[in-house]
Amino acid sequence: MSHAAQIKIPATYMRGGTSKGVFFRLQDLPESCQVPGAARDRLFMRVIGSPDPYSAQIDGMGGATSSTSKCVILSKSSQPDHDVDYLYGQVSIDKAFVDWSGNCGNLSTAAGAFALHAGLIDPARVPDNGVCVVRIWQANIQKTIIAHVPVSARQVQETGDFELDGVTFPAAEIVLEFLDPSDDGEEGGSMFPTGNLVDDLEVPGVGTLKATMISAGIPTVFVNAADIGYQGTELRDDINGDPAALARFEAIRVAGALRMGLIRTAAEAATRQHTPKVAFVANPKGYAASSGKAVQAGDVDLLVRALSMGKLHHAMMGTAAVAIGTAAAIPGTLVNLAAGGGERTAVRFGHPSGVLRVGAEATRIDGEWVVKKAIMSRSARVLMEGWVRVPGDAF
Missing domain, CATH: 3.10.310.10 (Diaminopimelate Epimerase; Chain A, domain 1)
Known part of the structure; x- marks a missing residue:
């Protein structure tokens, strides 16, 4: 042969x-x-x-x-x-x-x-x-x-x-500027596809959760850590080894994708694993990062954990960081409230590997929130x- x-x-x-x-x-x-x-x-x-x-x-x-x-x-x-x-x-x-x-x-x-x-x-x-x-x-x-x-x-x-x-x-x-990240480009819609800063998201098998659903950098569904039984200090092993937890997060992702208009049926989510992302937010707390490094509550404005392709990410996806910075800049979103509320042009958030800073400035034009640029550093x-x-x- x-x-x-x-x-x-x-x-x-x-x-x-x-x-x-x-x-x-x-x-x-x-x-x-x-x-x-x-x-x-x-x-x-x-x-x-x-x-x-x-x-x-x-x-x-x-x-x-x-x-x-x-x-x-x-x-x-x-x-x-x-x-x-x-x-x-x-x-x-x-x-x-x-x-x-x-x-x-x-x-x-x-x-x-x-x-x-x-x-x-x-x-x-x-x-x-x-x-x-x-x-x-x-x-x-x-x-x-x-x-x-x-x-x-x-x-x-x-x-x-x-x-x-x-x-x-x-x-x-290397400094990155993400220009006009206010919508995901593919859908061409509003930065908030539902029209709301916060929605009641009905998730089959989980319940109704407060959620901020935003298309900036990448479509992302944000929920409060406390509403799903977490502190916001979790590391990968706390979630990725729990099949029931991963199934709940996938249910949240599918419900968010449907509500955001990214998919028409729940079955479509299986072939669209990359988007939307699911993240949960919490007020600042001290924790030990995955490297053992101590992150103090005073080092961050809020805590964020995000899932990618069905697993908790070891740090933070860059596009999700854009979504975090954008949502943090808009008073009233769950991300903004977790960071203490009010107007802000930059945010420091704690993730499983440590701390990341991202900047974004939001303005309201004809009743719609618009972000012209988000900035962060990488290598x-x-x-x-x-x-x-x-x-x-x-x-």
Whole structure:
């Protein structure tokens, strides 16, 4: 019996923020995978090592968590006044699909750096030293992200002393600006799809919960930690080892997705695992982060825990951080109330790995809340570059 030989595809393995993914230039992909469709999805699943009934992704580049089961495509931008188009695929670990419904805020950091590494930026726009402003078109959600990437001798400066909770080693700081994050782009609707800052969300099998449902950065359903029996200080093992708890969170996510108009039937949620996110908030309390680091109540304005792809995230998704910062800036949301209420332009929130600061300014125009920009800092680093190999008949 003959078997297809492996082929190799140019690729770069990068950390961005608290995530990792396999990055490709569009032109380096096999021809059938340069366009959206089944071939591309099959290729990315095989690269990452999915679907894997063992949930380990041993035969691929994935790390068996939502933070490490990701692929990215970059190309020169087709949009005016942008440098690159950035397309993000969240690969399911144990099921055969790739979710294209949202962005990864952490890997947005790496997208800016990869654009320079891959030669996708006009050399005239790259300074000898200083900061290169990379204008990114986020193709999944049709939004603009500005990455301020430090450069030295016209190359990305990756080392530095910027520390990010959830990442072991320091690196160079990259500032991200998420422009007009007030809706998710895909739905094109209001920042608050229900029209309310707080809703009574009926969740089958759970009950009726107060919820803030917002589309900013990524569609997110916020609930109060106390209403679901938590403190807001929980770490991954407190929730991810509890199947009943994970089932409750999925029920909340499905109910929120229906209420936000993201899906028409509950069954559709199974193929849209990346969005919406579910997060729970609480007033400041002291706790020990997953590294053992002590987080004092005075270090934070509120506590937030969020789930991604059905599991509690080890830190915080970048896009969810945008949603947190945006909701915190709007008086009356659950996030804002957990932070003490009132008007604010930045918030420090505690997550399982430590503390993150995100800024956003909200204004009201014709009765609708609008946020023009959210800002946060991350870092990125190339971990490996060369070729990724897959069986030639994998796609």
